[in-house]
Amino acid sequence: MNAQKPKDHLELVALAAAGDAAARAALIARLQPRVRTVALAILGNRVDAEDATQSILIEILNSAAGFRGESLLGWADRIAARTAMRHARQRRVRATQSEPHADLDTLGRTGVDSFPEHEIPRPLVQYLAALPEARRVVLVLKHVMDYSIDEIAELTQTSPNTVKDRLLHAREQMRRLIRRDLSLSVAKRGGLS
Amino acid sequence: MTASCERWCALSDRATLGEALSLEEQGFLTDHVSECRPCAAEARAFAALSTALSEPSALHEPLALGDDSGSGQVRKLLRRAGSGLRARSTRLGVGALCVTLALGLLARRELTPKQELSASARVTFTSGAVEVDGEKARLDEALSVDNRLNVHAGRACLTFDSDIKTCLTGESVARIAELASARTLELRAGRVLASLAPQAAGRSFAIETSAGSVFAKGTLFAVEITATGATEVRLYQGTLLLRTRDGRELILHAREQASLGGALAARPLSDASNPEDTALAALTRLDSTRGATVLTVNATPAGSRVSLDGQALGEAPVSALVTDGRRLTVEHAGFAPVSERLWLDSTPSIARSYELVPLAALPLAANGALHEHASEPSADAQPAPTPRGGEGSGTGPASSAAETSSRARPAELLTRARALRASGRYREAAAVYRQLVSSYPRSDEARVSWVSLGELSLSELGDAEAALSCFESYLRGGGSLSQEARYGKIRALGKLHRVAEERAAIERFLVDYPKSVQSGSLRAKLESL
Numbered sequence: 040m041n042a043q044k045p046k047d048h049l050e051l052v053a054l055a056a057a058g059d060a061a062a063r064a065a066l067i068a069r070l071q072p073r074v075r076t077v078a079l080a081i082l083g084n085r086v087d088a089e090d091a092t093q094s095i096l097i098e099i100l101n102s103a104a105g106f107r108g109e110s111l112l113g114w115a116d117r118i119a120a121r122t123a124m125r126h127a128r129q130r131r132v133r134a135t136q137s138e139p140h141a142d143l144d145t146l147g148r149t150g151v152d153s154f155p156e157h158e159i160p161r162p163l164v165q166y167l168a169a170l171p172e173a174r175r176v177v178l179v180l181k182h183v184m185d186y187s188i189d190e191i192a193e194l195t196q197t198s199p200n201t202v203k204d205r206l207l208h209a210r211e212q213m214r215r216l217i218r219r220d221l222s223l224s225v226a227k228r229g230g231l232s
Numbered sequence: 233m234t235a236s237c238e239r240w241c242a243l244s245d246r247a248t249l250g251e252a253l254s255l256e257e258q259g260f261l262t263d264h265v266s267e268c269r270p271c272a273a274e275a276r277a278f279a280a281l282s283t284a285l286s287e288p289s290a291l292h293e294p295l296a297l298g299d300d301s302g303s304g305q306v307r308k309l310l311r312r313a314g315s316g317l318r319a320r321s322t323r324l325g326v327g328a329l330c331v332t333l334a335l336g337l338l339a340r341r342e343l344t345p346k347q348e349l350s351a352s353a354r355v356t357f358t359s360g361a362v363e364v365d366g367e368k369a370r371l372d373e374a375l376s377v378d379n380r381l382n383v384h385a386g387r388a389c390l391t392f393d394s395d396i397k398t399c400l401t402g403e404s405v406a407r408i409a410e411l412a413s414a415r416t417l418e419l420r421a422g423r424v425l426a427s428l429a430p431q432a433a434g435r436s437f438a439i440e441t442s443a444g445s446v447f448a449k450g451t452l453f454a455v456e457i458t459a460t461g462a463t464e465v466r467l468y469q470g471t472l473l474l475r476t477r478d479g480r481e482l483i484l485h486a487r488e489q490a491s492l493g494g495a496l497a498a499r500p501l502s503d504a505s506n507p508e509d510t511a512l513a514a515l516t517r518l519d520s521t522r523g524a525t526v527l528t529v530n531a532t533p534a535g536s537r538v539s540l541d542g543q544a545l546g547e548a549p550v551s552a553l554v555t556d557g558r559r560l561t562v563e564h565a566g567f568a569p570v571s572e573r574l575w576l577d578s579t580p581s582i583a584r585s586y587e588l589v590p591l592a593a594l595p596l597a598a599n600g601a602l603h604e605h606a607s608e609p610s611a612d613a614q615p616a617p618t619p620r621g622g623e624g625s626g627t628g629p630a631s632s633a634a635e636t637s638s639r640a641r642p643a644e645l646l647t648r649a650r651a652l653r654a655s656g657r658y659r660e661a662a663a664v665y666r667q668l669v670s671s672y673p674r675s676d677e678a679r680v681s682w683v684s685l686g687e688l689s690l691s692e693l694g695d696a697e698a699a700l701s702c703f704e705s706y707l708r709g710g711g712s713l714s715q716e717a718r719y720g721k722i723r724a725l726g727k728l729h730r731v732a733e734e735r736a737a738i739e740r741f742l743v744d745y746p747k748s749v750q751s752g753s754l755r756a757k758l759e760s761l
Contacts, residue, residue: 076288080281110575112556116285160294163280167291181248182281185557188250200715203249204748210245217277217295218233218270 048111056103066103067096073112074099074119080179081123082130083168091126095119116184120194127172160224166216174209177202233270240264240271250542254505256487258513259452259469286556351411353379353392356520356553359538359546360386360402371526371551380407383422386546389515390417396428396437397516401508409440416440423456425512443492444476453484454509463492466501466509514543524553526581527574529562536564536588562586568651591651642668642677649681658692669705682706683713686720696727719750726757735761 051069054062074095079088098118106114167175173195180191188206192199233241243257253261265272273296280290353375355364361384362369369381369388381388382405389399390406392415400406404422416438417424428437431449439446439455443463446455451470457463465474465484472484480496488498518540529538531548538550539561545552548562556576563569567588576582645668652661665685669678686702689695703721707714718741725734738754738761745751 072288073285076284076291079288079291080284110573112575113573160296162292163277163284163295164291166277166295179281182278183284185282187559198713198715200748200750206248207245208747210248213277214241214274217273220295221270221273 049106049108052103052106052111055100056106063100066099069111070099070115071096074115077116077119077179077184078123078126079164080167080183081120081176082127083164083170083172083175087126087130088123091123094126095122098122117194120180120184120186124176124195127176131172161220166213169216170209170212174205174212177205178209178213181206234268236264237268237271240268241274244275254510256468259486263469351393351413351415353390353408353411353415354520354522355381355388356391356397357389357399357515357518357545357551358386359388359548359550360384362386362388369551371553372522372524375408377408377411380405386550387512387515389518389520391520392417392437394520394522395431396426397520398424398426398439399512399515400424401512410438414438416445419455419457421457423454423508423512425452425454425509425516427452427513427516441492442477444474446492447473447475452513454506454512462494465490465492466506468501468509468513511544515545518543518545519553519555521553521555523580524555525576525579527552527554527560528581528583529560529586530584531562531564531586531588533564533567533588536562536567536586538562560584562588563654564588565656566591569654591648642672642675645671646677646681649684653684653688658688662688662693679706679709679711680713683717683720686717686724690720690724690727696724700724700728715745715748718744719754722754731761 051062051066055066071092075088075092078091078095079085082088082091095118099115102118167179170178176195177191180186180194181188186194188199188202191202191206195202240261243253243261247253247261265275276296280293280295284290354372355362355369355375356371358369358371363382363384364370364373364375365380366382375381375390381390381400383400383402385402387399387401388404389397391397392411396415398417401423404424405420406422406424407418407420408416409418410416414436417426418440420441424439426437426439426448428448428451431437437448439448441455441457441463442461446453446465448470451472452468453470453472454466454468455463456466465472466489467484467486469486471486474482474484474490474492474496476492476496482490482496482498484490484498487501489501490496490498527550529548529550531538534547536548538545538548540552540554540558542559542561554574554576557573559571559573561569561571562584567590570586570588574582645664649661649664649668652658652664662685665681665688668675668681669685672678682702682705686699686706689702690699700721703717703724706717707721718737722734722737722741725737735758738758741748742751742754742758
């Protein structure tokens with residue numbers, strides 16, 4: 040499937056749009072791992088990511104009729120990013136409703152401070168989960184999906200300066216967490232030896 | 233955090249935002265990460281993020297913190313780098329310039345002499361007219377000893393093994409002199425810039441000219457044969473051994489230069505940001521992975537400039553090794569630029585041919601779909617990039633002709649102004665912006681244009697008075713670009729030396745946007761006023 044050319048993609052998506060079961064299955068098989076990665080990176084936890092993955096795949100199939108033969112992965116990435124962000128927004132709304140006085144800047148993060156030290160070294164997804172949602176989204180769109188600042192501004196409906204601001208803060212937060220874990224790791228090793 | 237670490241972090245942040253770094257700064261990124269565990273861990277984290285789409289397990293694997301507990305991830309990342317699966321990180325001209333450098337360095341450090349025993353050389357980039365032994369150079373083709381590279385025009389890059397990158401400028405002639413442990417390139421004319429990581433024991437790289445030899449173990453340097461026939465050596469990083477034909481030797485250190493022949497003496501580098509060396513150094517960072525997709529770009533009119541992820545490659549025709557997802561742009565003054573993101577799907581080669589459309593010939597476009605009109609891709613190319621918007625969404629139901637016409641005019645002017653600006657025709661762009669704000673002062677396009685015209689006046693036309701007037705015009709009405717407009721106003725006041733007003737504007741800006749991306753530099757500016 041990887042060696043498929045754009046024309047093949049166009050045909051595959053066209054068939055999927057027409058309801059061909061085999062084509063829909065093939066399209067899902069082709070895109071699911073990538074879509075799941077996008078969802079996990081943007082949402083920061085597996086449960087929400089699984090829900091979002093289903094929504095993204097449905098959205099892809101529903102949008103198949105509009106596929107114009109451009110890059111399949113680029114087209115799917117945009118749908119995945121937008122749908123995952125919508126899930127994140129909905130999750131934030133639910134959290135705000137259940138915690139009306141919560142600090143908006145901390146909503147949507149797991150809180151790495153509560154992670155046990157024995158989990159060091161941690162998987163990357165834990166570092167992503169520790170970021171507030173708005174910063175995590177920008178960081179993922181930039182570093183995982185490689186969108187430009189302008190593209191991220193368009194996707195997140197904010198100004199380029201806001202994107203830069205969030206990106207730098209997200210990087211700074213990741214930096215602090217990584218350095219803190221490195222210190223803990225060194226201390227732990229020193230203590231054991 | 234040490235001062236070096238703070239500098240590394242600041243530089244990697246700048247690179248992430250797409251700012252260009254000097255050769256010295258790029259060298260610092262590479263050098264520092266090789267000796268600093270926290271910065272190396274950070275570099276690995278961002279490198280791993282950039283692999284996540286092609287290698288989803290990257291998100292689940294423990295981050296290597298630089299001690300034994302995470303060394304497995306490092307090795308895995310290095311394997312991906314070697315196999316070309318690390319496609320996304322290698323195309324990150326973005327934030328991960330530092331990451332790419334860091335990984336490259338780590339990869340090189342992990343290579344054993346045994347892995348490097350088979351010396352090879354390949355052409356990994358060409359622009360313009362480049363020949364090997366009198367025939368058009370083919371990308372990724374293995375070269376042998378005595379093969380002769382002739383860069384008639386444009387630029388070309390040779391990669392020795394996987395870790396020695398050399399790029400030559402136009403009117404250069406070079407010959408592969410040796411492909412054993414001491415890999416040697418003989419430069420007969422022109423200029424070459426070489427970038428190489430620290431070499432394993434017993435391995436070295438040399439450039440020979442008629443005046444002598446330059447030996448390197450791990451460094452970034454340029455060798456140029458000048459119009460007078462002299463050999464000039466400029467060293468940006470590391471150390472070099474220079475040896476003249478009559479056996480005299482000189483150790484050259486970073487930021488020094490010397491002439492081979494005559495009085496062999498080191499002197500300070502006269503131009504640390506030599507533009508041609510800088511351009512060649514940028515080309516050495518292009519992907520050179522064996523088996524990567526070969527991209528060939530042709531374009532008319534002649535002289536059309538090609539870039540990948542904003543990095544200039546030169547004038548078409550251009551051939552380069554590329555990885556998935558990079559943004560290709562072709563532009564020419566007076567013509568509408570085209571841009572598309574490349575999705576390769578493991579294709580061994582792709583070709584693009586564009587016929588750029590003169591700006592004057594552009595049809596009216598209400599939605600800014602300039603690229604659709606501008607590109608004429610070849611039969612084997614993917615369709616032109618779609619205009620931005622929702623997936624699968626059309627342009628919506630047609631409105632009445634009069635409505636369309638009244639909306640199209642300011643949009644068309646804005647599109648035209650942006651295209652002119654993108655093609656470097658700043659004065660013409662400014663004229664169109666002015667026409668827009670005077671003809672349609674109440675349109676959304678005019679509002680946006682005040683800020684664009686202000687930036688253009690300030691950054692490109694050197695007219696701070698005009699810029700200030702534009703930013704103030706925008707701020708009178710306010711809007712979503714107020715932060716940008718206020719920042720522009722501060723810079724304009726600074727250029728006009730209106731210190732008291734500048735100080736007041738900065739203070740107000742910091743109150744309203746205390747955590748903005750500009751706040752750090754503005755606080756520093758405030759202290760200096």
